Amino acid sequence: AQSVTQPDIHITVSEGASLELRCNYSYGATPYLFWYVQSPGQGLQLLLKYFSGDTLVQGIKGFEAEFKRSQSSFNLRKPSVHWSDAAEYFCAVVITSGTYKYIFGTGTRLKVLA
Amino acid sequence: DSGVTQTPKHLITATGQRVTLRCSPRSGDLSVYWYQQSLDQGLQFLIQYYNGEERAKGNILERFSAQQFPDLHSELNLSSLELGDSALYFCASSVAGGSEQFFGPGTRLTVL
Numbered sequence: 730a731q732s733v734t735q736p737d738i739h740i741t742v743s744e745g746a747s748l749e750l751r752c753n754y755s756y757g758a759t760p761y762l763f764w765y766v767q768s769p770g771q772g773l774q775l776l777l778k779y780f781s782g783d784t785l786v787q788g789i790k791g792f793e794a795e796f797k798r799s800q801s802s803f804n805l806r807k808p809s810v811h812w813s814d815a816a817e818y819f820c821a822v823v824i825t826s827g828t829y830k831y832i833f834g835t836g837t838r839l840k841v842l843a
Numbered sequence: 844d845s846g847v848t849q850t851p852k853h854l855i856t857a858t859g860q861r862v863t864l865r866c867s868p869r870s871g872d873l874s875v876y877w878y879q880q881s882l883d884q885g886l887q888f889l890i891q892y893y894n895g896e897e898r899a900k901g902n903i904l905e906r907f908s909a910q911q912f913p914d915l916h917s918e919l920n921l922s923s924l925e926l927g928d929s930a931l932y933f934c935a936s937s938v939a940g941g942s943e944q945f946f947g948p949g950t951r952l953t954v955l
Binding site for chain 2: 765771772774825830835836
């Protein structure tokens, strides 16, 4: 069955440190891939997306993600984390099986230490 | 601001009651999606509409129903409410299937 896995439920980093959030998917073909961020009490905001082409995609707020087909991964990275990045991050995929099916990961909650 | 609006922002009601949540998608978006987010279940897809027609169903209970109207706004109806229905309910819209979704601010439902 198709699935999205975010293996880290919680991650804590110090401000200024680099960040990598992991996302793996299970699907026979290349899905569309997204990362969303959710601040407390807010809706989800799109950070970046991958449909095809260059496997390194740039997003808002200084985030980037790299699609690796061989690893079925789409990890999110940021070189230097800011305190305002503390939030929950969701990876999502869209697969085509007659219709478009959106699957969200369970999320990774990021805590940033001053 | 995503352009997706949801009303009300907060809703407090009692068990056994029925409520209606409303969503207006971004201008031009034909697809509307409903999600439930709770602490123990995470973000759960409920149902999708495209241009007035139901397109996909997720983990939506039989007590819940939704519809999308000709002006493309959507309503999610929750009936015979139980304590466990307390959650954040999000609406999202997209211009077409497969494209990125834009999320509204959510409706926080509390069932007492």
